[in-house]
Amino acid sequence: MEQIVETKNLTKTYNGFTAVDRLNLTIREGEIFGFLGPNGAGKTTTILMLLGLTEPSSGTVQVCGYNPTREPLKVKRIVGYLPEKVGFYEDLTARQNLGYTAELNNLLRREAEERISELLATVGLSQVADQEVRELSRGMKQRLGIADVLVKEPKLVFLDEPTSGIDPEGIEDVLKLITSMAKKGITIVFCSHQLHQVQKICSRVGILAKGHLVAEGQIDRLGKRAIGGGRYRIEAQVARLSPKLIDAIRQVKGVIEAQGSGDSLLISCNRDLRGQISKVIVDSGSLLLGMKIEEYSLERIYKKYSKEA
Amino acid sequence: MYAVFRKELADHLSSKRFGILFILVLLAAMFATYLAVQNIRSVVTSDTEFVFLKIFTTSGETLPSFLFFLSLFIPIVGIALGFDAINSERTSGNLSRLLSQPIYRDSLINGKFLAGLAILGIMIASVIALVAGLGLRIVGVPPSSEEVLRLIAFVLLSMVYGAFWMALAVLFSVFFDRTATSMLASIALWIFFFFFMSMIAGTIADARVPIDQNSSLEMVTKNFEIQGMIGRISPCTLYGEATSALLTPELGSLNPALMMISILAAGRMLTPLPFSQSLLLVWPQVVSIIALAAICFAVSYIRFMKEEIRSI
Secondary structure, eight states: OOEEEEEEEEEEEETTEEEEEEEOOEEETTOEEEEEOOTTSSHHHHHHHHHTSSOOSEEEEEETTBOTTTOHHHHHHHEEEEOTTOOOOTTSBHHHHHHHHHHHTTOOHHHHHHHHHHHHHHTTOGGGTTSBGGGSOHHHHHHHHHHHHHTTOOSEEEEESTTTTOOHHHHHHHHHHHHHHHHTTOEEEEEOSOHHHHHHHOSEEEEEETTEEEEEEEHHHHHHHHTOSOSEEEEEEEETOOHHHHHHHHTSTTEEEEEEETTEEEEEESSOOHHHHHHHHHHTTOEEEEEEEEEOOHHHHHHHHHHHO | OHHHHHHHHHHHHHOHHHHHHHHHHHHHHHHHHHHHHHHHHHHOOTTOSOHHHHHHHOOOSSSOOHHHHHHHHHHHHHHHHHTTTTHHHHHTTHHHHHHTSSSOHHHHHHHHHHHHHHHHHHHHHHHHHHHHHHHHHHHOOOOOHHHHHHHHHHHHHHHHHHHHHHHHHHHHHHHOSSHHHHHHHHHHHHHIIIIIHHHHHHHHHHHHSOOOTTOOHHHHHHHHHHHHHHHTTSHHHHHHHHHHHHHOTTOOOSOHHHHHHHHHHHTSOOOOOOHHHHHHHHHHHHHHHHHHHHHHHHHHHHHHHHSOGGGO
């Protein structure tokens, strides 16, 4: 995949405080990239530099082939940004707010009207399109924010905490929307403290701590590096656990490691092997009492890297 | 910038704030004009020139003139149009969303300022046109070409004066995060300039050159000169002097003491100045108001452009 964002030694200093320190980041076209880090880690500052809204102190940055500092308008024409605290003109309707965004993007009236209607339908706001924004719920406003970002038909979208303050059902809707955007070929940079959401939709993540990029890559690779073993950990409760059974399980294709302790069997593997393992246990004449599977938890990976940083 | 300008213009025109202010200014203007027309006979003689302009400057028995009402309301309108220009966008979370659209940052502040200026122009021109129309109907004397020129200059000057107050309010809206703070700061400054500046000028002049009934003409003139000099720090004084000279062509000087001395020496009202001479007379005042407005706007522009977006 082609790189859509590339930074080299990107640094931002505010009054002697280094918010972003020699950041080397790569985001590939079409992926959903999870951009993680505690508050004040420098995520928003990085996004603002990538958008050309703030100037880097040093280093270089390329977004969609443009330098955002020198060509901010070219970047802003094809890059969308949904800020954490997105605001709209409360006395205007949802449609009028999007209309203003379309006007700022120099869209022709007719084209804009059609696109806005489509987008409002996509985010499920057709019913409230002509209601004033003040009457919309937080979740609706967040979905309106996503529609607002899509008005310009961007290649790349930065979503800063798009699910904050939304109820669980609303979160599901927003995550589905994000996934559908990615399916249409839009690259998404997803900033969130909700790590389970990030794990659910992101193909790769970058972890920022104190302005440094401490980890970047696919979740399972990062997990392997930080925690070891395979992507999945299967824990089985077995009556009559024998060394012979453990050896048999180790022979199953895809198993990285198997260990027994009492009546517990711990298996590390890179794919879901519950079916094969159950079969081996039953075939060996042992009794399978229970089984559960765990994927690498992004939370564990995140904590590990943050702690190291 | 045109998109921002259009949106702001539409917002102002459809806002309750604009509606209320417009009705208030209009009612005050109509009332002042009606009273002026009632009293105009007492100030006009058969050889009085520029009768039409008297509609704007003649006061009622208890109420001030249209000119006074306008000088009172223009700052309020200017402040109302600018006090929340930037900070309301910031607090509502709109600013970073707007600035992530393909527009330059200055388009936002320029568009807002120009829209405010257009509204000021519409409001002032329409109020003056309505008053002129009402006066024309009641008095029945059509304005001469010079009177029309003076009225056009008056409209333009009033717009510049309004632009100063709007620029000041925009400046506070850039510096203060809360809209209430920027509004209060603007109003406080207006109250200071409108009500207290002349008192301060009088007190300082009296302390420097005390005068009483027995004071010489030289002392009185000097006292008035000091008062005028200090008073001109206030844009309200500058506007008052400039509009008085434009709408009262007989005014040969902007120093009231010198004016009085000239009248006493001549034994009658002075010959009216031609428009070009009146314009020359008020030119320093006009330039000062323009400069003040430009300074306020330039400071808010630079501050807004240099502001780190993370604080927005």
